[in-house]
Amino acid sequence: MFGLRERRRRRLRETPFPAQWRAIVERGFPLFRRLGADDQAELLGHMQVFLDEKKFEGCGGLQIDDEIRVTIAAQACLLLLHREPHYYPRLVSILVYPHAYVARSAQRLPGGIVSEEPSGRLGESWVDDIVVLAWDAVRTGASDANDGHNVVLHEFAHQLDQEDGTSNGAPILEHRSQYVAWARILGDEFKGLQSAAERGRPSDIDAYGATNAAEFFAVVTEAFFERPAPLRKKHPALYDELKLFYRQDPLALSP
Numbered sequence: 257m258f259g260l261r262e263r264r265r266r267r268l269r270e271t272p273f274p275a276q277w278r279a280i281v282e283r284g285f286p287l288f289r290r291l292g293a294d295d296q297a298e299l300l301g302h303m304q305v306f307l308d309e310k311k312f313e314g315c316g317g318l319q320i321d322d323e324i325r326v327t328i329a330a331q332a333c334l335l336l337l338h339r340e341p342h343y344y345p346r347l348v349s350i351l352v353y354p355h356a357y358v359a360r361s362a363q364r365l366p367g368g369i370v371s372e373e374p375s376g377r378l379g380e381s382w383v384d385d386i387v388v389l390a391w392d393a394v395r396t397g398a399s400d401a402n403d404g405h406n407v408v409l410h411e412f413a414h415q416l417d418q419e420d421g422t423s424n425g426a427p428i429l430e431h432r433s434q435y436v437a438w439a440r441i442l443g444d445e446f447k448g449l450q451s452a453a454e455r456g457r458p459s460d461i462d463a464y465g466a467t468n469a470a471e472f473f474a475v476v477t478e479a480f481f482e483r484p485a486p487l488r489k490k491h492p493a494l495y496d497e498l499k500l501f502y503r504q505d506p507l508a509l510s511p
Contacts, residue, residue, distance in 0.1 A: 265343075268308055269301030277303075280326045287401035287481070288330060290509040295337055302333040302341055311349045315388075318354040324391060327398050328352070331408035334481065335416060338503035344415045348385040356390050379407040381414035383423055404462065404483040413477035417470055425469030429501065441497045446472045460486055481506050 278300065281288050288296065306329045314320045328350060336343070356376045378393040389407060397406035416427045425442065429435055445461075446469055452459045453466040460483075465475030479487045480498045484506035488495040499505050 265305045268304040271304055273300040273304065277322060277326045280323050281330045284323070284327050284395065285330045285398045285401075287334070287398075287509075290401075298337055299330065299333055302336050302343070303329045305341070305343055306333055309343060310347060313349055313351050315351050316353045316355070316357065318352055318391060320352065324352055324394075328389065328394055328408055331394075331398055331406065332412045335409065335412055335477070335502065342419065344412065344419075346383065346385060346418060346421075347387060347415055349387075351386060351388045352394075353388070353390050355392050357388070359388075379411045381411040381418065381423075383418045383421060387411050387415065401482055404479050406478050406482055409478050409481055410474045413474040414470065417473055423470040425471075425473040427473070427501070434500070438497060438501075441493045442469070442472065442476075445476070445491060445494050460490055477502075 281300075281303075288299065291299065303326070307325055310329075312320045312325050312328075314324075318324075332344070356378055359375060359377050359380065377388070378390045380388045382388075389411065393407045397408060414423065417423055417425060419428050425446070426435065426438060429438060446465070449459055449461050449463070449472065450466045451457075453463045461479060462475045465472040476487070476494060476498065480495065480502070481504075484495070488507060
């Protein structure tokens with residue numbers, strides 16, 4: 257079964273990428289144009305597998321089309337370059353709303369009381385099988401590769417984190433020995449961001465990353481790919497840890 261799946265994936269990666277899909281990528285995801293030819297080819301190959309295996313569902317009246325599917329796939333597959341791709345094995349469906357949507361979030365109050373409050377969202381990643389995205393945020397994030405905000409990179413970083421069934425800011429690393437440095441470096445940076453947020457001090461890392469360790473990993477993933485220069489300058493150890501995990505160096509990309 258495993259061998260059949262891998263052969264099918266290899267065939268998909270080797271299938272010529274549709275010209276109309278590539279036009280969507282080049283038009284809507286300018287970061288793609290910074291990649292070298294080999295990386296572009298690898299990314300397009302991963303997209304073929306991703307688009308074949310994942311189900312897209314429109315919500316709130318949105319009709320799914322190639323632009324939506326391809327734009328999301330390009331950004332999600334950027335995180336897979338140079339790594340052994342598992343293609344987000346827990347993910348089954350991607351739900352896409354036209355705009356920000358309202359979801360109910362549970363909060364535990366003193367005395368064991370659980371309160372559910374509605375909150376507006378641009379995206380979320382479930383441990384089991386679903387990613388939810390707002391299409392207008394997806395499109396905006398794809399078109400501006402320098403603002404440090406990208407909802408697809410954020411939610412699919414969560415998917416990498418959740419591959420082991422938990423959401424704790426510690427994705428599966430290649431070697432067990434890497435977890436020591438990961439915990440120390442990302443833990444120290446997370447505590448520093450929490451301290452800044454508690455004191456109302458500005459930070460070059462989005463304060464939303466102070467929510468918990470899982471959100472911190474997702475937020476710094478956005479910064480790593482979209483604002484690598486300031487991240488490398490102010491947080492060199494964090495940048496190097498992310499470079500080792502993603503096996504990419506965004507600073508090396510052509511401007």
